Amino acid sequence: MSAYPYEPEFQQAHDEIISSLRDSTLFQNKPEYEKVLPIVAVPERIIQFRVAWENDQGKQEVATGYRVQYNSAKGPYKGGLRFHPTVNLSILKFLGFEQIFKNALTGLDMGGAKGGLCVDLKGRSNNEIRRICYSFMRELSRHIGQDTDVPAGDIGVGGREVGYLFGAYRSFRNSWEGVLTGKGLNWGGSLIRPEATGYGVIYFAQAMIDFATKGKESFEGKRVAISGSGNVAQYAALKVIELGGKVVSLSDSKGCIISETGITSEQVAAIADAKIHFKSLEQIVGEFSAFAENKVQYIAGARPWTHAGKVDIALPCATQNEVSGDEAKALVAAGVKFVAEGSNMGCTPEAIHTFEANRLTASSNDTVWYVGGKASNLGGVLVSGLEMAQNSQRMTWTREAVDQELKRGMINCFNDCISAAQTYSNETNKQTLPSLVKGANLASFIKVADAMFDQGDVY
Known part of the structure; x- marks a missing residue:
């Protein structure tokens, strides 16, 4: 029986991780890691809130906003915001769960989260989109910060929306800080982030x-x-x-x-x-x-x-x-x-x-x-992490420097996946190419699990 019958997307992401880990020698070699599975599957915090605004016709609309703060063992929560009519808790849990492990593979200090709003922005004016973003951030600003949770854009949240969200955060919190990534280049953004x-x-x-x-x-x-x-x-x-x-x-x-x-x-x-x-x-x-x-x-x-x-x-x-x-x-x-x-x-x-x-x-x-x-596809969040570093330094790196770090990070990720797949493989034919599915899941899980053990999240 499905453990999450009303969350099919999350169930799928959860099962893929579990399948990779069990179909390897990891738990045979290190059985203590199995204790991490039920703990890491539960978000540290789920925030759900009302977002209400006045549309261009003068009528009030309302939608549900979310932030799933999944795991912070590796660093501040990090993950995108999605504004789309398909947004629901199952999709955001699946994305947040994936984000934990994706962020671990970057080699940077970032935890995993995801959030969003169940809304369709098509056909809405810039002014109405600004009102939606301000209403959304009015509540979300209570729960995020540069050392707590650093959202980014995702489907439906591009440069325009990130700008409105950042302006709203700055207004509500009276603080200019690197709280969002994907920002404009002349107010804290990073070169190469869109690419x-x-x-x-x-x-x-x-x-x-x-x-x-x-x-x-x-x-x-x-x-x-x-x-x-x-x-x-x-x-x-x-x-x-x-x-x-x-x-x-x-x-x-x-x-x-x-x-x-x-x-x-x-x-x-x-x-x-x-x-x-x-x-x-x-x-x-x-x-x-x-x-x-x-x-x-x-x-x-x-x-x-x-x-x-x-x-x-x-x-x-x-x-x-x-x-x-x-x-x-x-x-x-x-x-x-x-x-x-x-x-x-x-x-x-x-x-x-x-x-x-x-x-x-x-x-x-x-x-x-x-x-x-x-x-x-972790290149986006990798450069988001580099944007956070630049914000902390109050510096902007060159395009060449960021691109070089992106390429280096992707190659390091590939090598980590290959190494984990080869170390914990139970496949008898050693002549085949290693499973990058298993390698990515194993390498990222071990990084997160070790941090959770060290900090007492699992004992």
Whole structure:
């Protein structure tokens, strides 16, 4: 029976961690770690509150706001705020639970949290969005601070919303501090922060390619299928193009675009401009000149995985559970070799099983190597941690310095995952590539568990 029958997303994230840990030699070698499981699964604190505001028609609206402060053993709570009509406690618990371990893999001092508001910002004016942000922060400001909890943006909370939230916090608390990350560059933000998650996925994927091919291959000439068209997908696509790869797809909630010749950087720029105004890909393809010269195919109501043709690398960068078991089989049939998530929990359990089963049974030339977002998409929070460091120093680092730290952090994360997977593997065929799913879960769990033991959270 499910332990969390009313929280399916959290149950899925919880089960993935538990499965990886139990399907290893960790508890055989160190049985004391098993005591951590029931403790770390329960948030330290859940804050739920009313957010009321006046809309542009002069009528009052109300929505539910949340902050799940999950674990602070490794540092101040850290994790995004999501403003979206799908926000509920199950999704925020799943995201917060994942954030604990993702943040541990950065190597920085950050705990795990997530929060948000069940609201749709589409069609609302800047003034109304500002009123929503101020109402939300009026309550949240009681529970956060630079040494307590440092939120960031997430789906529906971009630079504009972070600015309003920061202004509200400063007003309510009479304090200018590094309490939010993703801030504007002239008031405490960090260079590379907008690009960080997308770039980080590519740096991690390149480390996978280097390891698997012994440095003989790169993104050069590879066909790369990407889902999503928001911040993560945009910067992942731009970095792939920069490295000589061919981006053959992008998508949104209403459909996908496919390009045999490769989506261009100019098209990505057009998408970025239009998405600020909540335009769909279908509208963008029809309205922007960048798509007039280099035609793409728009497919309504579809994700790209079964339409992209031959695929060397797949990067799910949209939302949770966006690659099904059947779509994973289609990607394997299409020749995919590397799958790295830019989204959180982008692949269903059935899809992960398909990729992992292939890793164990396929010949070396046909192996698919998969990594979940816990490791591959932590670039955003890694640079958020660097933004916190810059705020503490009252300094701004150069673009090159931040990018170098991002790349170093992603490679260190990859190496930690490989090391843990190899140390605690119970797989008999040592010639197969290590499981990055297990490696990420093991490496991050051990870091968090050790901190909890040291501080008396578990005894």
